[in-house]
Amino acid sequence: MVRETRARESVGHQARLGTGLHMTETNRMPTVGGVSRVGDAFMALLEGRRSTRMFKDEPVPRELLERMVRAATLLPTACNRQLWHFVAVTDPTLKTKLSRLSDAQQSYLYDAPVLLAVFYDTSLETRNPCNTAEVTVGIAIGGLLLAAEAHGLGAIYLGGIRRPTGIGKALGAPPFLRCFGLVCVGWRDDDPPAPNHRPVPEVLEFDGCSRSRPRFHADIRPHLWSLVQTADFRDKLLWYKGVHIDGKTLHVDPDSRSSPVFQFMTGRLGMMLARHDHPKILDVLSFNGDVVYQLLNTAGRQAETVYAYDLTPGIARYIQERFGRLSPPGHVACIVNAGADRVAIPLPDGHVxxxxxxxxxxxxxxxxxLLREMRRVLATGGRALILVSNRFYPHLYRYRRMREKNYALGRNWNRGPERKFEPAQIERLLEQAGFRVTEALGLQPVFLKCAALVAGMCRKIGMHGRADRVSDWAGQRFVVRGGFRKYSSVLVYEVE
Incomplete structure (x- = not known):
């Protein structure tokens, strides 16, 4: 019954688009201005397509999958070789095996009713300097995604696969077939916002390239971002994976809730809260709500109110929906920045x-x-815990640094504008905001990296006892004071 209903919905979706997969001679005829009805429908399809990361637990009819693959096979290939191969995976046990062997960590690999593994025989193109096999597969994957959208299905290309050969091994593919990834397919259970797209005049030129065109488009340096741009970016970034995808939302925060940095911070906050009866607590730029959720677990019924402050109503709605899925929300109040182009926490003076x-x-x-606003709303006798990423620490970034050395793409490039601070810089800013530093610490000093390398080398040569002793020694020195603090990954300031 569900399959029949979904098939009818799919047909209705095509009708709303104004076209199916077949084009008649009438459709080919241009209208006024040289734009056909099919062209308008195709542009509407492109503009409405979104990557789906949350799927309903409902099967996808086999005939729809066959139509998707048919759409992919109608697209061009290099020398018309047509050497693709597609495998539809619906067995949950096989999905688990795929995840393990491919080292893919996205939860939607399990949640999607169907995984389409895309293979291509590259044995005829091993020395091709134009990489036509990769181009051909990219065209086919694009066809799968558009066909899914045309039939009312949700889909996403899964690119975060660290070992594609594991997929071929799990599916028993012959060695000449190379896996180029997975396409997750199912009935959409989310409504992500439209991402920003670069305008055509910015990317199109005629008869040559302009040498004056800037090299970087999405620059990570904060001084090039207005507050409105930052707010819009954070709002869309937060929603694009849905509520509580992956159980971690690592696309918006640098550390998971199980990380030593996060655990230290929440433990320290618990000690701060124990000094007050029924305190009011403010979490600054709560984003995915991880810190707020941990504050609720730490303070329990002791806290009068936990304020989750951020820049947009969309982020507030995200936290409310996410907490509704995780647990009873407790005494959480989501508050939104009061100024369109300035930072303004909507709380009275001395409130928390x-x-x-x-x-x-x-x-x-x-x-x-922002620091001055935090100082304004902090009550006399209250404390603030501020964690800052240290510029002097040798962060291992996966992406190139930008033009200025103190700006870099972070561990997860999706976080938006980001900079690092020197200890003297942040301490001067705290003083200017009116704070007094009561304690300054460092987390994960640089020598822990050296200790980890030594322990790893010891294990490789069989010296496991010595490796354990080095690891224990390093584990006892995760938090440091004094000079080593200036060369730690994270600077911690408790201020009043």
Missing amino acids: QAISCYERLEHFEDPLP
Whole structure:
């Protein structure tokens, strides 16, 4: 019954688009201005397509999958070789095996009713300098995604696969077939916002390239971002994976809830809250709500209110929906920035007894206005815990640094504008905002990297006892004071 209903919905979706997969001679005739009805429908299809990461637990009819693959096979290939091969996977046990062997960690690999593994025989093109096999497969995957959208299905190309050969091994593919990834297919259970797309005049030129065109488009340096741009980016970034995707939302925060940095921070906040009876707590730029959720677990019924402050109503709605899925929301109040082009926390002076700010100052070229707002709403006798990413630490970035050395693409490039601070810089800003530093610490000092390398080498040569002793020694020195603090990954300031 579900299959029949979904098939009818799919047909209705095509009708709304104004065209199916077949084009008649009438459709080919241009209308006024040289734009055909089919062209308009195709552009509408492209503009409405979104990557789906949350799927309903309902099967996809086999005939729809066959139509998707048919659409892919109608697209051009190099020398018309047509050497693709597609495998539809619906068995949950096989999905688990695929995830394990391919080292793919996205939850939608399990949640999608169907996984389409895309293979191509590259044995005839091993020395091709034009990489036509890769181009051909990319065209086919694009066809799968558009065909899914045309039939009312949701789909996403799964590119985060660290070992594609594992997929071929799990599916028993012959060695001449190379796997180029997976396409997750199912009935959409989310409504992600439209991402920003670069305008055509910015990417199209005629009869040559302009040498004056800037090299970088999405620059990571905060001084090139207005507050409105940052707010819009954060709002769309948060929603594009849905509520609580992956159980971690690592696309918006640098550390998972199980990381030592996060655990230290929440433990320290618990000690701060124990000094007050029924405190009011403010979490600055809550984003995915991880810190707020941990504050609820730490404070329990002791807290009067936990304020989750961020820049847009969309982020507030995200936290509310996410908490509704995780647990009863408790005493959480989501508050939104009161100014369109300036930072303004909508709370009266001296209203909260504790503030948490978890690596959020990095998103601003000048975080002083935010720090002053935090100082304004902090009550006399209250404390704030501020964590900042240290510029002097040798962060291992996966992406190239930008033009200025103190700006870099972070561990997850999706986080938006980001900069690092020197200890003297952040301490001067805290003083200018009116804070007094009561304690300064460093987390994960640089020598822990050296200790990890030594322990790894010891294990490789069979010296497991010595490796354990080195690891134990390093584990006891995750938190440091004094000079080593300046060469730690994260700077921690408890201020009043």
